[in-house]
Amino acid sequence: MPAKKYFEYILNPMEILRTKKVLQVNPTVAPTRKEPEESRICVYEYDKDKCSDVKLKEVTDCFKFLDSRSITWINVDGLRKDDVEKLCAHFSVHPLIVEDILSIGQRPKMDEINGLVFCVLSMLYYNDKDSIVETEQVSIILGNNFVISFQEDAAKDAFNPLRDKLKINTSKVRQNGADFLYYTLIDLIVDNYYLVMEKLGDKIENLEEDIIRNANTRTLAKINMLRKEMIVFKRSIAPVRELVNGILRSESELIEEKTEKYFKDVYDHIVQANDLAENYRDMMMNLQDLYLSNVNLKMNEVMKVMAVVTCLLAPATVIGGIFGMNFERLPLLHNQWGFFISVAAMLFIPLVMIGIFRKRGWF
Template sequence: MFGTKYLDLILSSTGLLRTKKVLQVNPTAPPTRVEPEKSIITVFEYSKDEVLCKQLNKVEDAFPFLHSPSNTWINVDGLRKEDVDKLAAQFGIHPLIAEDIISIGQRPKTDEIDGLVFCLLNMLSFNKAMGIVESEQLSIILGRKFVITFQEDPTKDPFNPLRDKLKISSSKVRQLGSDFLFYSLLDYIVDYYFVVMENLAEKIEDLEEEIIKNANNRSLVKINMLRKEMIVLKRSIAPVRELVSSIMRSETELIEERTEKYFKDVYDHIIQAHDLSENYRDMMMNLQDLYLSNVNLRMNEVMKVMAVVTCLLAPATVIGGIFGMNFDIIPLMHNTWGFFICVGLMLIIPIVMLRLFKKRGWF
């Protein structure tokens, strides 16, 4: 019964699909995403004095911003190969970078090709309804006086506070160049990792309390499901440390000296996020050990009760067996009080044993 229920929980369709999604990583495979009908292209053209926000109807409308004297942020929501190729051809983006933008399951990385800085990493969000970590691949390209971002789902990005800052003339992102915008994008992504981890921490705390109070088969299933989310978390966060470090070591002219110190702050945050993800992974291992300890403790309690009951019934079994033998001469067989004496012994001896067990602290 236990095995059947456990397998039904573990091998549910949801659990198998999640496992397949977590472990299936093949960046060389052709993209399997369904391309949207059209890309949503939003442009922020800003300087110290003014900011202009436009939503473009087609990708060709973004081409003139290549020669804009102001700083420009072009955000593309919804990846269509045709649109990516057109932007790549116009803005001098290398075909290898365009291929990485379209690909699925890429490891976070950064490259500097043809005078552009390319950065690819995962944005994370926590789906509270399903209790899972969702990741979305984001590509960022830094050029001279422009930044281009490519993302799949516009509803999950954490950049709304940054968009609000662009509308404030006194904000640093307005006062500094496109390299500071590049830093700000990375900073918001890394900071949002902590939001996701806070949600996971709540799930871990609830699960720990559940295991302590009443560990059951579903507790082990929840442990396994959370361990899968830790895989997603660690796989997304760990490479970003190397990514930010590569940007700090870069000698590109696109990043001004006054902006370099800000990347050190992002590096500190990603180190902290990486350490937290390691701590959460250790906590999941501890939760599994705690579950097994509770199960063993419960089994020991059951075995202890069964052993005590067996010991208490042993005298009655022995007495009943002796006086139930087929011999003509048995003490007290023909005694008027023989039956009552035997029953009394069957009750008194277990009571004495029970007091002795209690005195020794066996239960």
């Protein structure tokens, strides 16, 4: 393998940048997110009998829904600081919550401030092209008859099943209050974790087959990259368990007693997701051990072959060395069959050695 290509395998700059992106999190640093040119605002207003959805251009157009008697879901795609602050100020959202919404890499958590239930968590996607886990921070606010959700990227969304349910009159979302809508949003995000885990599971299985069949210098880099994605996944879903548990222990009047059983179901799902993540992490450690074992096994096979070849050539070396001595009188030195006898001995002794090795099961 050329030296340049070898060092590209060992020192891949993209892998180094990925490591910094995975591990570098500093909540005290001011956000440096590039604001989009415009925010996409979609409002769903519904009750048991009707449902309407409108797309708004200005955040001020959402103000009228504060006093609506119907359930209102305001979904904001694209975080612009001015728009978020205006919307939150009108709906009496605490400045600390606004800071969490605009933060980058915020740890999943829930808060109850000013009579509102707020949570922030990560929505996960698996990028098949780059084989990495991508995260999007989602903030959700539950108020009296309204839910406000903030997303960073409009192109990535796991809420389409909810939009389909809102179009059905008999759906549970339409028959229940804002707290059930709040539960549904969190449940869809948690369910999406399983899609990412399925992709990671497939990658682990394929990598295990590659290690068993043909482990090479690139295999260890693949293991390390997959371990980094498991770190991203584990770090994103582990705090969600505390988040849902906080909602269950909350005494907020916004969450009805009949909705608590649905949050318990989400809690069960996130516990299972954490258990699977732990299993995958253990599998990654086992894959690394399997790779090292295969490398050592191949090295042992090479050393065994070299040892056998050395042993088989030893008789010829000894015989050739003896007859190469500078003595005047050597056995068979002037015999016309001396050369053939020495060659026959050089061949016969290794054959006997091979038989002994085979009998002992050394190869």
